Amino acid sequence: MTDSQALLTTAPLGTNPVAPVPAAARTAADVVTPELVARLTRGVAGSGRTANHTPFTGARLADLPESTPEDVAEAFARARAAQGAWAATPVKARAAVLLRFHDLILQRQGEILDLIQLETGKARLHGHEEVQSVAVAARHYGRKAPAYLRPKHHTGVVPTLTKVTELRQPRGVVGQIAPWNYPLELSVGDALPAFVAGNAVVMKPDTETALTALWARDLLIEAGLPAEVFQVVIGEGPVVGPEVVRHADYVSFTGSTRTGREVAQGAAARLIGVTLELGGKNAMIVLKDADIEKAAAGAVRACFSSAGQLCISIERLYVHESVADAFVARFAARTKAMRLGNSLAYGADMGSLVGERQLETVTRHVDEAVAKGAKLIAGGVARPDIGPLFYEPTILDGVEAPMAVCTEETFGPVVSIYRFSDEDEVVERANGTPYGLNSSVWTTDSRRGHALAARLRTGTVNINEGYAPAYGSVRAPMGGMKDSGLGRRHGSEGILKFTEAQTVAQQRLMPLAPSFGMDDEKYAAFMSTSLKVMKALRLR
Known part of the structure; x- marks a missing residue:
């Protein structure tokens, strides 16, 4: 299929209950025009050429500049030259850029939703989650940044004689390495607090989702951000990523735990700070007093949003044995009723996987589990009739520890059901993984839910929802424990990490000496x- 052809959805496989949704008339060629690509890539440092593709069809979307190590160094030099003037801009003026950006992204959301869908294969509603998240972050830091960054006065070593002020200085140029799965939220969404804190940013988005990041950059410039303060470099991770780490004053990375360790080692060698949001094998716990209907509906959202390609989505589902059969029946019915689609319109419940590697991992995990005795409750098959990378939302029962799907991060639309008998047991099993990013507890007893949440070793816990409440509450920190990362986004920690604390102490009347x-x-x-x-x- 060529770029000029419409994105189509065909009929479902003969006996498969998961239905497709109709295709929209708008095509990739209508959205990704040569004029758009030329505008978005203007000023991007790149001596070579590369390309990205849409998961919906595998067709090429755009030719893009490809950055060399020399191009990365040049981008940092430009950002560093511009950062001083930006840092000298009053914080309220910097914050006003974010508030204008908030309004623009809501006004122009149709444009970015098309790009998100074409580059990631997401259902449109899941793309809108990114728009919501970025707008919320822009509003929050646009309103709160002056207070977060305001000089703070502390009692000195000798009250009245020692006057102490804590200042927050920008780190300089932040190197950001962004992933493909949430190309708006995890690119510009994470960069917003860095900008308002007075930093410049050199971002390396994933090549396959670079247009989304470039569109966001263009919109921020329209909102008033100086263009040189926001640089983008594009290229293969093993080539460009280490160069970003080598030149940055601070590194923000979202991706796999394996690559995160390499980034951390590179940052440590240079004695610079780093934030890492890494993998997860997140658990949802359904207690015996939970509302089963609401829990089943919530599990669909928690497990299959963005086709499960979300670091905080649920891959392990623990259900109390007394309600397990009723829950599984309701969850399976809802899952089988989901609509798959590849159209640039609302209506689909789930979209495509993003690439061949994800499809291979999902297929391997499911096939191995079934071969070793796990039972398919729903899904378990690819859907090439809809698109080359579609895979049905899948529920597995009877999964045991030797199976890869039990312990490895799948990062796809696959969830395993486990039964438990008491809360001590389920806490131990939920915590029994190297990861600690997100978890979910379902109960009608609020006190019980909070008590159980406090025992879970994850950076966020959601009660009676899967992931959205904790992630969307941007006044509070969000991040991972254990192998799921270092540092936090959101709240005061999400902006102060992009600053250096400086203490200024003034001694008056007498010295601290005889x-x-x-x-x-x-x-x-x-x-x-x-x-x-x-x-x-x-x-x-």
């Missing part, structure tokens, strides 16, 4: 008495 005729012994006695008095006055 003075006014005191010898060493008298000064020591004076300070000892002063320390006792400060403790008695409960000074901190």
